[in-house]
Amino acid sequence: MTNTDGLTGLLDWLQVGLDDPETSATELAARAHLSRFHFDRLIAAATGEPPGALRRRLLLERAAHRLTTSDRTVLDIAVEAGYGSHEAFTRAFLRAYGVTPTGVRRRRPLTFRELELPCPSGVHFQPPGGLRLPATHEETPMNVLQHLVDHHVDTLTAIIDRAATLDDEVLDRPVTVSVETIDDRPTLRSLINAMVTQEEHWLSALRGGAWPDESDRSISGLAARHESAGRDYRAFVAHTLAAGTLADTFVDTTCAPPTTHTLGGTIGHVITFAAVRRTLAIGALHTAGITDLGAGDPRPFLDAKAGATTG
Secondary structure, eight states: OOOHHHHHHHHHHHHHHHTOTTSOHHHHHHHTTOOHHHHHHHHHHHHSSOHHHHHHHHHHHHHHHHHHHOOOOHHHHHHHTTOSSHHHHHHHHHHHHSSOHHHHHHSOOSSGGGGOOOOSSOOEEETTTEEEOOOSSOOOHHHHHHHHHHHHHHHHHHHHHHHTTSOHHHHTSOOOOOOTTTOSSOOHHHHHHHHHHHHHHHHHHHTTOOOOOOOOOSHHHHHHHHHHHHHHHHHHHHHHHHHTOTTOEEEETTSSSOEEEEHHHHHHHHHHHHHHHHHHHHHHHHHTTOOTTTTOOHHHHHHHHHHHHHO
């Protein structure tokens, strides 16, 4: 597949057809102003799958997502996927996933990408109701690290440029710590909750879910939430780095309207905003007399990791 733009146009018609499984391939071809022969040929050439097989796979991926993110009945999801009975859907689902619909419902995936079926094209269902094309390039961890450094250098350049418009009185005035662009009136509890919710939020977005429940802000509740979210977020980053999918995109369904992000951009976002909150939280602990965390500098941690790797 080399012509992503052309494929996007064709897949637009298939995406429309997902909401109406009864629509025939001939009707989809007509909507695209193509003969059935040319429509089938172009889709098969671009994706390596006949349109019918591609459509059935995407409907099964969408059904798997519905099973793991909603409490709708299996029969309702089966009918939505174009199957006339619970039994027919279960047979097709079992062939594709090696597990029954009820079985996959019991296993909450780390992200919705774990529900993607093997295919030659890299075209998959994208919650809440779209399609995802493969990334046009591979983004490596080295690239993301360099991008983060570039962002820092460029942002500092912009800060200096803006500072040049101010007089000496403003430049030399003592700074009161302000995080108005991140948090409003932060407390130690709210900072901890924000960092835990950030893990939960992005995991939910990656699963195609809604904003997480952050109502339990007791320290024991925050610890329990972080134990689960921190574990899963760490696993998501490790999987993304190992798979080389940092440039892949997903739709953040927790936003209104839904917004598209890259996996690498999301990781960079969390690192940056969590660093601000983490520094403030450690400072609040220091003010409260708890100083054993130092300044929270990641350098000693990274140095130790490098020593463990090379030593």
